[in-house]
Amino acid sequence: MVLTLHDIRYTYPGSPAPALDGVSATFAKGWCGIVGDNGCGKSTLARIACGLLAPDAGSAFPCLTAVYCPQDASTSPDMLEDFSCDFSREAQRLRENLGIDDDMPWRFDSLSFGERKKIQVACALWQNPAVLALDEPTNHVDARCREALSHALERFRGIGLLISHDRALLNQLADRCLMNEAGSWTMRPGSYDQARNEQERERAEVSARKEAAKREAARLATEADARAHLAARTASRLSARRLDKHDSDGRSRRQLAVFSGKDGQAGRLATRMDARAARASEKAASIRVAKRYDGSLWMDARPHPRATLLFMEEHSIPCGEGQLRLPKLALGHTDHVGVSGPNGGGKSTLVRHLLRQLPVDVPALVIPQEVSRDEADRVLARLHDADEARRGRLLSFVTQLNSSAERILAGRDVSPGELRKLMLAEGALDGPALIVMDEPTNHLDLHSTEALEQALAAYPGALVVVSHDEAFLEACTTTRWIVDEGQVRVR
Missing domain, CATH: 3.40.50.300 (P-loop containing nucleotide triphosphate hydrolases)
Structure with a gap:
């Protein structure tokens, strides 16, 4: 089958x-x-x-x-x-x-x-x-x-x-x-790692071929230029315009060149070399190497001037049919906190409670686990209504997370991963003092996850990330709040 x-x-x-x-x-x-x-x-x-x-x-x-x-x-x-x-x-x-x-x-x-x-x-x-x-x-x-x-x-x-x-x-x-x-789809045998290694090997080979073709095109272009100069000098020497009317030897040499056919040889060689150089340049241009952003994504923000953004004494909050016990919790203006624990333990409940306690003067970017269709439409509408400068910055941010700016501008059919990138870009441009993300790697492709991981690790403000991705949390957070069995533990 x-x-x-x-x-x-x-x-x-x-x-x-x-x-x-x-x-x-x-x-x-x-x-x-x-x-x-x-x-x-x-x-x-x-x-x-x-x-x-x-x-x-x-x-x-x-x-x-x-x-x-x-x-x-x-x-x-x-x-x-x-x-x-x-x-x-x-x-x-x-x-x-x-x-x-x-x-x-x-x-x-x-x-x-x-x-x-x-x-x-x-x-x-x-x-x-x-x-x-x-x-x-x-x-x-x-x-x-x-x-x-x-x-x-x-x-x-x-x-x-x-x-x-x-x-x-x-x-x-x-x-x-x-x-x-x-834009090209290829079926490769093996597990993801095996297929990915094969893809990278092919990409490296294509890149090497393109570089070799570019070097050959440059060499031929240099040689064509030299041949053109030689042809020009030859034509100048063979011209009778500057020849003294009494210079019989010069006239004889010119006539001999015309008779032997060598008067046009340099020009013909130059023309052929130009054609070779053009073909080599076209060949180099025809070799396509898939572009990918591999740099560092920097979010232009600074810590809040107040050193402690939030402090809560020990207390309990409603969670499902029971209670979630919280110890003393403090969030500093540069703290990077990872929130982890089993499904249904109360991680999202804890984050919602934290946001309700947050002082109103702390600008925060909050990206939930799932985004409603209405909110997605509002995000896209703000993109299209933005002035040219802001729209360019938003799309540049998204492009650095390996998504197509042209596709996002095209209409409503953006993927959940693209939408989350756009929401992050929109909030990051406003310089938040705190970023709160619930399951940020959901819907993101592997390359985007790596780029986001690096960006959040370097973020200078406060960060609260809820995730089941342990590697992601280890890379971009320094403190752990573990939610399990009706209580929160700080590690």
Whole structure:
């Protein structure tokens, strides 16, 4: 059983450029990682593969049963009620392995995003489709849930499409990867690391070929210039204009050159060399090396003049059906705090409480886990309404996080990752004294995650980051608030 996409083209309404253009791929049983920068069309490709979008051109065949599990953790699965009422062996095994209590599906909207995500995946697996597309399945989930999810996905025996920024998950599940770079899609065998290494090797080879072609073009251009000067000097020597009318020897030499044909040889050689140089220059220009931002992203901000932004005595706050006990907590104007803990423990509750206690004179940038469609529309509207200078700075910031400025300007079909980058850019330009981000690596591609990690680590103000990504927290925070078992511990 295989699924084939042939010459797929798709353009979102109102967008001036296609999201996918001439994409072909064949998917066999097993997991295929779909990898690329935010906005390159990964989710669009998965929706077309599952029959949720009809391509403008091309085809997906044969028609197979398919389920698409979206990025958005707030979306309730279509078959949630059926899954909740099923007490078959398979349904109970999924709920048990993923830690889903019988009542959890019935209160989906009250669950944490991590708990909602594992219910989404469980419901998709329970349907046992021929084609299963998972879009960022480990967003929001803690380490324990991530491990349970990966084991459950290993047992899937159909055609699996895995869109993920989770390198460990891709390496564990995928035996091939469909990779996008600079608009080109290539299927490569092996795990993510193997496919990535092959991609980098090819990129290095192309880069080396381009540099060699540029050197050859420069050498030929120099030689062509020298030949042109020689031809000009030869023509000057053969000219009779400056020849004394009594110089019979000079006249004889000129006539001999005309007779032998050497009077035009230098010019013809110069012309041929010009043509060679032009061809070499065209060859160098035709070799395309995918561009990628590899520098450091700097956010122009400074710490708040007050050394302590917030201090809270020991107290408890409501959390779910219980209480969350807080110790004395202080947030300094340059502190970088990582908030971690299991799903449903109260991390987001703690952050919301912190923001309510924050003095009004502390400018803060707050980026939540999920962004509503209305808020996304407002962010895009502010971008389009901004003056030319501010819009340029916003798009420059986003470009440095490896997203296309042209695509973001094009319309409403920006990916969740692109939207979060734009929100970060918008807030960072206003010089916040505090940045609060809840699961900042959700929806971000791997390169964007690395760039954001470096930017936040260098941020001079206060930072509070909620994340399950331990490597990310270790890189950009220095203090840890651990939320677990109804209390907060400081480490």
